[in-house]
Amino acid sequence: RKEVEQDPGPFNVPEGATVAFNCTYSNSASQSFFWYRQDCRKEPKLLMSVYSSGNEDGRFTAQLNRASQYISLLIRDSKLSDSATYLCVVNIRDSWGKLQFGAGTQVVVTP
Amino acid sequence: NAGVTQTPKFRILKIGQSMTLQCTQDMNHNYMYWYRQDPGMGLKLIYYSVGAGITDKGEVPNGYNVSRSTTEDFPLRLELAAPSQTSVYFCASGDRESYEQYFGPGTRLTVT
Numbered sequence A: 001r002k003e004v005e006q007d008p009g010p011f012n013v014p015e016g017a018t019v020a021f022n023c024t025y026s027n028s029a030s031q032s033f034f035w036y037r038q039d040c041r042k043e044p045k046l047l048m049s050v051y052s053s054g055n056e057d058g059r060f061t062a063q064l065n066r067a068s069q070y071i072s073l074l075i076r077d078s079k080l081s082d083s084a085t086y087l088c089v090v091n092i093r094d095s096w097g098k099l100q101f102g103a104g105t106q107v108v109v110t111p
Numbered sequence B: 001n002a003g004v005t006q007t008p009k010f011r012i013l014k015i016g017q018s019m020t021l022q023c024t025q026d027m028n029h030n031y032m033y034w035y036r037q038d039p040g041m042g043l044k045l046i047y048y049s050v051g052a053g054i055t056d057k058g059e060v061p062n063g064y065n066v067s068r069s070t071t072e073d074f075p076l077r078l079e080l081a082a083p084s085q086t087s088v089y090f091c092a093s094g095d096r097e098s099y100e101q102y103f104g105p106g107t108r109l110t111v112t
Helices: none
Strands: A004-006 A011-014 A019-025 A030-038 A045-050 A055-057 A060-065 A070-075 A084-092 A099-101 A105-110 B004-007 B010-013 B019-025 B031-037 B043-051 B054-057 B064-066 B076-078 B087-094 B101-103 B107-111
Touching: A004 A084, A011 A019, A019 A084, A019 A105, A030 A060, A030 A070, A030 A099, A045 A055, A045 A060, A045 B101, A070 A084, B004 B087, B019 B031, B019 B087, B019 B107, B043 B064
Parallel strands: A011 A105, B010 B107
Antiparallel strands: A004 A019, A019 A070, A030 A045, A030 A084, A055 A060, A060 A070, A084 A099, A084 A105, B004 B019, B019 B076, B031 B043, B031 B087, B043 B054, B064 B076, B087 B101, B087 B107
């Protein structure tokens, strides 16, 4: 079983709509959580860290459910520039900062 | 502030050749990492370092070597290149408090 699992998509979203997707993690020692975005043939870029109480950054909202071991990302008022692959990323306690990456969820925003 | 830089951006190697991928960060991070990403696949950890002089293997270390003589630099050495090493290589540096990692732009390597 993979440590971090994501629906690969693609999620086809009309411009201006809302899209949400989850990822699940299997290691109960997971302590830090992130969403990264990766554009085609580019490096992953940190989108936001995910905090226990949930957090928002502009049009992006992240939630963490430790009991069920899943993380969610919601994108409101989708822009064409939001088209990318979104990576769910987890840090395991006492692992020297190593991150476990999901394979990514592809989002395609259409005009 | 340059962040993480990698050179070269692209390289074509013949089977059996060797090369060094360079990585430099200016964020004074102790932690540094090398990943490879094959087309359509996720990131796989090759090697990592928690400080100058300290390195350890990741998930897929075979065929690679690293060194870390300074905080800033973390080169990755490919010996006896094989077609299976055709991939995009990303270097990252990590904050030891937040565990956030920041990636370089990548090196696209083709071995033929």
